[in-house]
Amino acid sequence: MEIFSRIVGTGRALPGKPVTNAELATRLAQSGVDTSDDWIRERTGISQRYIAADGVHTSDLAFEASGHALQSAGVSAKDIDLIILATSTPDMIFPSTACLLQKKLGASGGAAFDVQAVCSGFAYAMATADLFIKAGKAKTALVVGAEVFSGILDWSDRATCVLFGDGAGAVVLKADSTPGILGHRLHARGEFESILRTPGTVSHGKAVGHPFLTMDGQSVFKLAVQVLDSVAREVLADVGHQVSDIDWLIPHQANVRILSATAKRLGIDEAKVVVTVDQHANTSAASVPLALDVAVRDGRIRSGQRLMLQGVGGGFTWGAVYLQF
Ligand code: ACO
Numbered sequence: 001m002e003i004f005s006r007i008v009g010t011g012r013a014l015p016g017k018p019v020t021n022a023e024l025a026t027r028l029a030q031s032g033v034d035t036s037d038d039w040i041r042e043r044t045g046i047s048q049r050y051i052a053a054d055g056v057h058t059s060d061l062a063f064e065a066s067g068h069a070l071q072s073a074g075v076s077a078k079d080i081d082l083i084i085l086a087t088s089t090p091d092m093i094f095p096s097t098a099c100l101l102q103k104k105l106g107a108s109g110g111a112a113f114d115v116q117a118v119c120s121g122f123a124y125a126m127a128t129a130d131l132f133i134k135a136g137k138a139k140t141a142l143v144v145g146a147e148v149f150s151g152i153l154d155w156s157d158r159a160t161c162v163l164f165g166d167g168a169g170a171v172v173l174k175a176d177s178t179p180g181i182l183g184h185r186l187h188a189r190g191e192f193e194s195i196l197r198t199p200g201t202v203s204h205g206k207a208v209g210h211p212f213l214t215m216d217g218q219s220v221f222k223l224a225v226q227v228l229d230s231v232a233r234e235v236l237a238d239v240g241h242q243v244s245d246i247d248w249l250i251p252h253q254a255n256v257r258i259l260s261a262t263a264k265r266l267g268i269d270e271a272k273v274v275v276t277v278d279q280h281a282n283t284s285a286a287s288v289p290l291a292l293d294v295a296v297r298d299g300r301i302r303s304g305q306r307l308m309l310q311g312v313g314g315g316f317t318w319g320a321v322y323l324q325f
Contacts, residue, residue, distance in 0.1 A: 004180025005133040005141070007325060009073025009172040012293040013064035013146075014165075014280055015056050018048040024162060028155065035158045045256025049165030049281035051150045057091040059100040061168035062146035065289070066105060073172035075140060080172075081110035082138035084129050086121025086145045086285035088314070089152060090114060093202065101144065110138065118196070119252050119313025120186070121145055121285030122169070126309065126321045127184040133175045144170040145285035152198050154212035163255070164213070165281035169289020182306075183239040184321040185231050192316035195219040224258050227318040228310050229265040235308070235322045243268055246322075247305035248295060252312050253277035253287035262310075274300070284313065301325055 019027075021037035028035055040046050052061070062085060070077060085098035092100075098112040111132075117124040122145035132138040146168035153161045173181075200211030228251055236242060243266055251262055253276055263270045276291040283290060288309050295301045305325050312318040 001177050003134055003175050005130040005173040006176040006180045007171050008174045009069045010293040010296045011065045011068025011170045012290045013061045013168045014050040015052040019051055020048045033156055033158050035162055040162050045278050046281045047278045050167055052148045052166040058087050058089050058146045058148050059091050059097050062101045062144045063104040065168035065170040066142055069170040069172050075172050077105040077107040079140045080107045080142045082132055082141040083112040084115055084125040084143050086115045086125040087147055088118050089148045117317045119284045120311030120317035120319050122288045123311035123319035123321050124186055127186055129173050130181045139175045141173040145289045147284045147286050149284055152213050160213055160215050163282050165283050167280050167283040167286040167290050169286050169293050179324040181323040183235045185234045186319035188315045188317045196314040224312045225261045228262040228312055231318055231320040232266055232308055235320045245306055246308045248272055248274055248301055248307045250274045250288055250291050251310040253291055254282045
């Protein structure tokens, strides 16, 4: 009997109150940084983001999102035998944020580790969890994307700081004879590492290098649209499906222009694209599970529908996971 990994619960967490573009522009103006609601809205479609208070860490948001996912799945933390957490903003260098989450949840015993693939992290984590489940190495996996990206933003760089936000999303995957994840593809092209990166580290107790996000926005835009189209087609070809079989496209929530261009290239109706970037900006690894949870809880995504989840980001990395919900 074929084993599938099936999503049985979803959850999300966003810290504090939303910060609108206008509020952000006012705050930034105090330090001489000039931006506006019009510019942000027009170029990105973003209208607000959430910014974690000092002392709120990635594992805190992951814990809240995981609690909702476990509750909606009707699964106890004790039943989780695998935790994979995608983040580029871990609480600390080590232990992994997945281990810190395991402790907070009161789960123990199964494998727990972080995946670092920036905005593709959730696709990488889902594909990895699926391989564990299909190989019979895990039965109930918690897959999380969580970020406190505000901590790596250069708030004097208006070209990047307005684009991102903090948040977390989680899903519970269970081994089942009913599909389930149908296919996935992951890719990376390290030669493009310089177009999106945070090139700093900690050494001898000091931040070394530039510990803030830098981006060549136009190069990222062009590559993102190209690979989101190609990776969706690859996964569909792997499983013998067509673009018309997709009920909901849930791409990485970076920018509405990227989402629209992807839908256009794929030839999919924009009404089938889940868009939440306007509400929480780009939350990197958290963006896809956040969007998924919104569309599940508002009733758009229904049992049996086919979803294409897609990530793209620093590395340069990209990937897609195609599944029946
Ligand atoms: N407010 C006001 N003006 C701004 C701001 C801002 N926040 N940021 C930049 N500008 C100005 C620039 O200084 C420039 O002014 P100039 O013409 O006087 O020099 C002008 O706006 C145009 O700047 P560009 O960088 O050329 O703007 P562009 O149209 O390329 O839009 C953007 C920038 C939105 C980042 C775009 O390149 C983009 O969408 N890129 C995709 C990248 C993305 O979404 N990244 C998210 C992370 S990556 C990922 O998740 C995959």
